[in-house]
Amino acid sequence: MSDINSTNPRTLGRGICIITGASKGFGQALGYQVSRSLEPRSVLLLVARSGPLLQEMKEELQSATEEQQLVVHCVAVDLRTKEGVDETVRVARQEAVDEIEHVLLINNAGSLGDIAKFETFTNPDEALPSWVLYCTAKAARNMMFSVLAKEQQHVKVLSYSPGPMDTDMQKEILRLTNVNHNPMPCHESAAKLMKLLLDNNFSSGAHLDFFDV
Ligand SMILES: NC(=O)c1ccc[n+]([C@@H]2O[C@H](COP(=O)([O-])OP(=O)(O)OC[C@H]3O[C@@H](n4cnc5c(N)ncnc54)[C@H](OP(=O)(O)O)[C@@H]3O)[C@@H](O)[C@H]2O)c1
Known part of the structure; x- marks a missing residue:
């Protein structure tokens, strides 16, 4: 290797x-x-x-x-x-x-799963129109990858947020929420991830977002 x-x-x-x-x-x-x-x-x-x-x-x-x-x-x-x-x-x-x-x-x-609002499983008086399950899972993933990077020095880990992309998942989001996230073609975000991988300058365990790199 x-x-x-x-x-x-x-x-x-x-x-x-x-x-x-x-x-x-x-x-x-x-x-x-x-x-x-x-x-x-x-x-x-x-x-x-x-x-x-x-x-x-x-x-x-x-x-x-x-x-x-x-x-x-x-x-x-x-x-x-x-x-x-x-x-x-x-x-x-x-x-x-x-x-x-x-x-x-x-x-x-990945699949969209339940993008129910916060109100469906917490105090309805303090409901927030947020994607709490989705956001919680993403935060957990970032921490899991950080731990993996520390534990396994021979593994290089990158947590990449690809931004809104024009896919079936994004169409389903539009249908369910009526919010248009102005998705980009997938190849644009894929090209940015490829550059990150080929440059190979990121630290293991890093979380990088399409809009920040
Ligand atoms: N689209 C966006 O705007 C966006 C934004 C941020 C993050 N993401 C993330 O990017 C990733 C790809 O999303 P996408 O928009 O390309 O979604 P997509 O068009 O719905 O594609 C999802 C892919 O995952 C596969 N898949 C789903 N469940 C599976 C299972 N149980 N076993 C094996 N394969 C499974 C699907 O194939 P089969 O149905 O053939 O199994 C399909 O190839 C997801 O993790 C998503 O959370 C997407």
């Missing part, structure tokens, strides 16, 4: 890249951009529940990056289940050969 903390690599190296939530939206945009920065014979795992969408993406990716001879696997699983996570790890392990320099996990899969 090369030093994960070294700065300014030219590419993402020869790696195994696992992208969860790759079937559409931000994960799909990242899949196309990451594939161009991986060195030949790298491995890309596309993970989501929609097998046919992953298969379609795999074919497009392989024809667009023919000279790189990427090994692309579709892992059609539900990541809410232990079986889904185990299967993803199994496929990644089977590809972990000696020449692999890094494992890059882009933990992107």
